[in-house]
Amino acid sequence: MGRALTSRTQQQLLVGIAALVLLGAGFLPLVLAALELPLAGVQGLAHARAALAAPATWTLLVRSLALAASVTGLALALGVPLAALLAKTDVGGRQAAFLVHAFPMFLPPFLLALGWFHLLGRRGLLGTEATSRLLFSFAGVVLVLALAFTPVVTSLVALALRGIDPSLEEAARIVAGPRRVVTRILLPLAWPAAALSALVVFALAFSELGVPMFLRVRSYPAAVFARLGGVEYAPGEAFGLVVPLLGMALGLLGCERWLAARRSFPVLGPRQRGTVPLPLGAWKGPAGAIVWALAAVSVLPIAGLALRASAGGFAGVPAWIGASLTNSIVCAGVAATIIAALGLIVGHALARGRRGAHLLDAAGVLAFVTPAAVLGVGLISLWNRPATRVVYGSLAIIIIGDVARYGVVGVRTMAGAVAQGPVEHEQLAAVVGAGFARRLFRIVVPLHRLGLASAWLLAFIFCLRDLETAVLFYPPGREPLPVRIFTLEANGPESVVAALAVVQVALTAIIVAAGATLLRRAQRA
Numbered sequence: 001m002g003r004a005l006t007s008r009t010q011q012q013l014l015v016g017i018a019a020l021v022l023l024g025a026g027f028l029p030l031v032l033a034a035l036e037l038p039l040a041g042v043q044g045l046a047h048a049r050a051a052l053a054a055p056a057t058w059t060l061l062v063r064s065l066a067l068a069a070s071v072t073g074l075a076l077a078l079g080v081p082l083a084a085l086l087a088k089t090d091v092g093g094r095q096a097a098f099l100v101h102a103f104p105m106f107l108p109p110f111l112l113a114l115g116w117f118h119l120l121g122r123r124g125l126l127g128t129e130a131t132s133r134l135l136f137s138f139a140g141v142v143l144v145l146a147l148a149f150t151p152v153v154t155s156l157v158a159l160a161l162r163g164i165d166p167s168l169e170e171a172a173r174i175v176a177g178p179r180r181v182v183t184r185i186l187l188p189l190a191w192p193a194a195a196l197s198a199l200v201v202f203a204l205a206f207s208e209l210g211v212p213m214f215l216r217v218r219s220y221p222a223a224v225f226a227r228l229g230g231v232e233y234a235p236g237e238a239f240g241l242v243v244p245l246l247g248m249a250l251g252l253l254g255c256e257r258w259l260a261a262r263r264s265f266p267v268l269g270p271r272q273r274g275t276v277p278l279p280l281g282a283w284k285g286p287a288g289a290i291v292w293a294l295a296a297v298s299v300l301p302i303a304g305l306a307l308r309a310s311a312g313g314f315a316g317v318p319a320w321i322g323a324s325l326t327n328s329i330v331c332a333g334v335a336a337t338i339i340a341a342l343g344l345i346v347g348h349a350l351a352r353g354r355r356g357a358h359l360l361d362a363a364g365v366l367a368f369v370t371p372a373a374v375l376g377v378g379l380i381s382l383w384n385r386p387a388t389r390v391v392y393g394s395l396a397i398i399i400i401g402d403v404a405r406y407g408v409v410g411v412r413t414m415a416g417a418v419a420q421g422p423v424e425h426e427q428l429a430a431v432v433g434a435g436f437a438r439r440l441f442r443i444v445v446p447l448h449r450l451g452l453a454s455a456w457l458l459a460f461i462f463c464l465r466d467l468e469t470a471v472l473f474y475p476p477g478r479e480p481l482p483v484r485i486f487t488l489e490a491n492g493p494e495s496v497v498a499a500l501a502v503v504q505v506a507l508t509a510i511i512v513a514a515g516a517t518l519l520r521r522a523q524r525a
Contacts, residue, residue: 011354011436018345019360021338022411026367026404029378034246036239036381048240057223061244064220067142068206074146075201078294079153080194084182085291087158090277092288098158101295104302105151106508108467108482110210111501113144114489115301117214118308118498125307141217145205147298152204153197160193161186181278195259203252203369209468210486220245221468224373228380228472242374249370256365305501313495317503320496323477324484325503328464331395331480335402336460342403343410343455348444350411351418361415364408375404376472384473393475401470402463409462410455417451418444450522457515464508481507 037048051057082101086094104112118124120131134140164186172185187194212219220241227238280287346364349357367375379401383392391397425447429439445452467482474483485500 007435027363033378051237051240071205083157087161102151109148115304119304156197160190252369309499313499316496328480332463339410339459340456343414347414350415372468413455
């Protein structure tokens with residue numbers, strides 16, 4: 001009894017610490033953001049009331065919702081068929097095509113917009129007056145963001161398709177052709193993953209600041225940002241504008257709970273036995289051409305950045321980059337380590353159905369789907385005080401912002417890994433008297449080391465690409481590289497800004513390649 005009580009206490013202590021970090025980083029700032037309006041005083045309330053009463057406010061909100069919905073629809077239209085071709089058919093070079101197509105997903109979308117500008121802008125390599133007008137328009141923002149986020153759909157749906165029980169597919173093949181197997185059996189089974197990817201893309205597209213601001217298209221989150229740190233500084237109005245965004249975030253959380261919160265874990269994850277790819281026959285060539293054309297379009301803006309940077313931009317990098325590269329690596333590394341630790345404890349509790357774990361997971365999802373501008377308002381409210389100046393004025397505030405926004409990445413990755421693994425080892429260790437901490441670090445960590453490494457790598461890349469969260473409160477002189485590029489875009493030399501973007505691309509490519517290589521070697525060992 002004493003040992004059982006000790007084990008339970010260990011579990012409660014570790015989960016309690018993880019809950020404090022997760023809720024303190026992401027949930028508490030959202031609560032404070034919601035409280036800013038009633039605490040704003042008479043003048044602040046008057047400004048907020050005026051902002052919410054203005055028809056232009058709601059017009060802008062509807063416009064931003066339409067933009068996010070258009071991006072989501074286009075990403076689904078491209079990503080779902082592409083996932084089916086890459087995951088289930090014998091199209092040529094599908095693994096390489098998937099890597100090429102997916103890579104831009106790890107970059108800030110703003111960099112891709114910059115690359116398209118150097119290709120299709122008025123002075124771009126392929127640019128004309130017409131392409132420039134298209135790029136700097138609502139449709140241009142939709143196209144740029146849809147191409148940036150389509151790999152999110154492709155990846156999640158392809159993973160779900162590969163996770164479907166092979167026996168179902170094999171039985172279907174006996175009585176149906178490849179097209180019917182894909183459209184009648186596989187895609188319906190993968191719909192929770194498609195719905196989840198749609199929700200993720202919608203949240204990312206709505207939160208996006210860099211692309212709409214760069215392409216001169218007004219958006220609701222950009223209006224909040226402008227009233228917090230731009231030339232339209234008016235915090236009272238910003239608190240008012242946050243209210244509809246909080247309502248939208250709660251709606252997205254409700255959708256996520258209904259769609260996939262419980263069903264995703266059995267679906268996601270590798271299967272021990274694969275299936276033979278579906279033969280496309282005469283359609284193999286055309287299908288391969290479509291797949292590779294989409295993959296090439298995905299990386300085309302990177303070529304635009306490289307071409308512009310080659311015009312003398314790389315020589316200026318040492319003078320312009322400052323400490324931003326170091327700031328990015330340090331912040332992403334520390335935040336990813338915290339996120340992976342949170343994922344180990346909370347993700348394990350979630351996979352094992354522990355009480356309260358779904359509430360912590362929901363808090364993490366809420367912080368992720370809430371527009372970064374709202375999270376920024378809450379973090380500023382929580383940390384911009386004389387007593388916490390040491391945190392707010394250092395890289396620590398960026399790390400806290402990263403943990404708040406991307407904590408759910410670690411939780412979901414580890415929950416998926418643990419849910420796919422055997423529980424018998426832990427049960428046997430508990431029977432012989434091993435406490436929770438010992439089981440966690442001596443059994444769960446070694447057994448799921450690949451999942452833990454994947455959680456760290458994913459979190460590191462997400463933090464490395466973040467612009468929307470950090471741009472709201474980065475300390476002066478401590479900006480990460482994406483923020484440095486974004487702030488230099490307006491006044492810095494074009495070729496140098498493009499060269500800095502290429503540095504971000506190269507850093508990401510090195511990390512993705514090194515991480516994938518290490519994971520593959522560990523999997524074979």
